[in-house]
């Protein structure tokens with residue numbers, strides 16, 4: 001893995017944001033930020049590497065895809081394959097994907113229910129990933145995909161009742177902030193882990209295969225070990241999120257979490 005370099009340009013942008021007090025926890029400051037003065041611009045020739053606007057993912061940056069609504073930060077690109085939803089970034093009220101289908105892959109449970117679904121493009125990619133795994137002797141099972149706002153609400157309420165709000169927030173998302181509600185996430189396990197969603201799945205050969213190859217199929221393992229403070233979640237080796245092949249490979253190569261990668265402070269034209 002390549003180590004990510006903080007560029008001169010991003011240091012300037014970040015420095016400006018900090019100096020003017022515009023940087024919020026979700027990085028929602030971008031829209032109101034003034035363009036840097038001519039003298040602060042990086043030298044000619046350097047620009048292609050250091051200008052976040054030159055990144056192919058500039059339109060999906062954390063800063064350019066958020067607006068404040070009723071005191072909440074709501075994403076403006078809920079249907080994008082590159083949307084970032086986390087505890088500071090809500091889906092719009094009532095968001096429900098319109099193209100949910102059931103991928104043709106083995107499931108850990110029988111029958112078709114809500115969590116069997118994913119959005120069409122993600123479902124197709126999941127089928128290709130499972131087939132690619134199988135060719136290499138890796139047998140995966142789909143455990144949990146789409147989750148509606150309503151279902152997330154009841155899961156979160158159960159966890160709060162059992163463990164209290166702070167603990168509940170570490171292991172489950174407040175309603176409106178779950179990546180599963182986008183229809184782009186699937187929890188995956190294997191018989192060697194009893195099809196459980198446990199961190200030990202990461203040590204199985206299936207979990208290791210997933211960590212090394214998911215990006216080839218357009219998925220990332222979103223909640224990485226050591227990135228808990230960036231993603232807001234504990235390590236979840238079983239949770240894969242579809243973002244498309246180009247972004248998945250770029251995020252993987254960067255060694256950053258998706259949330260970090262799409263922050264303008266880290267985006268570059270490379």
Ligand SMILES: [Zn+2]
Nearest residue numbers: 185186187239
């Ligand atoms: Zn998950």
